[in-house]
Amino acid sequence: MISSTLRRVSYVLACVMQLSQGADEVRVVARGRAISKAVDVVEIVRQRFMPDSVKLGEIKIGTETIGSGEDQRNVSTIEIQLVRV
Numbered sequence: 001m002i003s004s005t006l007r008r009v010s011y012v013l014a015c016v017m018q019l020s021q022g023a024d025e026v027r028v029v030a031r032g033r034a035i036s037k038a039v040d041v042v043e044i045v046r047q048r049f050m051p052d053s054v055k056l057g058e059i060k061i062g063t064e065t066i067g068s069g070e071d072q073r074n075v076s077t078i079e080i081q082l083v084r085v
Contacts, residue, residue: 002030002038011041016049019084025057028080031064035078042080057081 002011015026030038046054060079067073 002028002034002041004032004034004037008037008041008044011037012044012049015041015045015082019045019050019054019082024084026082028082029078031077032075035076038078038080042082045082053085054082055085057083 011028015028018026028038028042042056046056058079058081060077062077063074064077065072066075
């Protein structure tokens, strides 16, 4: 799950490490303002670090309801799958 507090490079390195150690796929998940960071992370992994080794898999978008009562609000979500070729 991507948060808005850590730097992109931390997530990029985590994805590259997982894929390099034999994982068949990595899923990058984010909500709200962190969605753009998730897309950046996936594109950096795909284009700079592993251009011939991974491809985009399934991409899911959705909405989650957060909070309760009057504090309830909808937040957009994204899940991007990177698959090793």
